[in-house]
């Protein structure tokens with residue numbers, strides 16, 4: 096069995112050597128300065144209990160046990176990755192083996208302390224149970240438990256992902272835990288304590304390590320950067336801390352990346368670019384445009400985001416996260432929001448928008464994200480989502496048009512029609528200025544109408560089928576992006592035999608057949624059909640093409656919807672009445688179907 100002392104990451108690496116050499120000639124190029132930051136997580140790994148961030152309940156138990164020399168022999172740490180399990184094990188190993196004596200404040204100077212810090216102390220044994228679950232492995236490990244430590248007073252075993260051990264391994268472990276040798280301490284770490292046998296659980300002192308909150312992480316990052324003399328913006332650290340999702344290790348690694356990305360500084364702009372997230376400022380501009388019902392500004396934002404090459408799924412995620420924060424602020428105002436650098440702006444928005452509207456916006460954004468792959472392109476899908484939010488905003492009748500159902504041009508001034516318009520058998524009422532109706536609207540969007548594409552269920556065989564009648568339905572449900580999506584949407588099905596799928600693409604769209612898009616489509620279809628797939632493209636014209644493409648199908652559907660909307664406006668008795676009374680006429684180009 097490979098039981099190795101903890102990783103030798105503390106040993107001086109290439110960067111250290113390089114820096115010394117260069118310092119020797121009195122010249123330190125700027126690149127080398129960044130390199131020295133690439134190891135923040137190592138450099139700033141806490142070396143004693145007082146440097147550990149968070150986990151105070153665990154620290155207290157360990158410190159008391161050490162100082163009173165009454166330390167339990169087995170600890171179970173439950174918690175996610177990067178919250179400090181290995182760090183605690185190292186400090187504990189040092190505390191127990193410091194040549195100055197057992198205490199919660201090891202000297203850090205003696206050979207044992209230095210070896211632990213350098214990650215090469217032989218009596219700290221780290222085992223990853225995920226890769227060693229066999230009973231023989233555990234036996235070998237536990238055989239060694241009986242031997243006295245080779246350098247220090249105690250052997251410290253850190254068994255990570257302990258729940259992965261096999262039943263027989265647990266039995267072997269249990270025997271040791273029942274009568275532990277006095278010179279051994281066990282630290283078990285797990286992300287899933289439920290999977291541990293109760294016999295093991297009952298012999299451990301269990302601690303649930305908490306994920307670190309945004310303030311704890313960003314505070315620690317700020318502290319490090321101050322000591323490293325790196326220039327930073329607090330908001331950038333908040334962004335990193337949010338992205339790290341409770342893990343200090345992830346936060347430090349992101350911080351390393353941010354420093355090299357920003358050429359030695361940590362600014363919001365770079366961090367947002369690096370994380371692919373929107374800056375809080377951009378989000379606030381977008382949300383306030385929505386709140387104030389400023390259609391042109393909303394579209395301008397969307398245009399800018401597209402120009403910046405943003406991934407609109409991520410943009411919608413950021414929008415969702417901000418709406419969630421607004422909702423929290425509205426409904427749980429007493430909660431501590433002090434880590435929000437944009438607290439004031441957020442408060443302002445939360446006062447301008449009713450809680451129901453926030454919920455509705457959230458729903459719309461969520462559906463927008465889901466439907467994004469089906470939109471003609473991500474930008475238009477994103478815009479439709481924003482326009483949908485606008486269309487449910489209460490507004491003044493004589494305000495500038497956003498996306499009205501139709502505008503009736505009367506002799507005096509344009510008047511918005513607020514009549515229910517029946518499209519595809521569903522009645523919606525828009526822009527009534529009453530937020531009470533939002534429930535009804537929310538239901539309206541929650542269940543979008545199915546398209547008319549025929550679903551053909553494969554029967555009799557478990558193997559997925561592909562044929563002319565289910566082609567459109569299958570490709571519309573495949574997870575495809577950008578160019579591959581365009582290629583698939585414009586391809587008509589011809590045949591599927593063996594490994595070969597023959598598709599047709601019209602000559603004018605033949606440029607969509609790129610090697611990359613074809614390979615991607617082959618791979619996705621292959622996965623769906625559970626076999627290797629080779630696609631062959633024919634180039635017949637539309638007239639020669641016997642089956643439809645998804646793109647054609649969609650455009651036909653759009654035309655049908657448009658026709659229905661036009662009909663319903665023209666047949667509307669209320670509009671007819673306005674025609675007669677005011678000499679009004681319908682501006683045809685403003686009729687939009689409600690889909």
Ligand SMILES: [Zn+2]
Nearest residue numbers: 193202205208
């Ligand atoms: Zn020491």
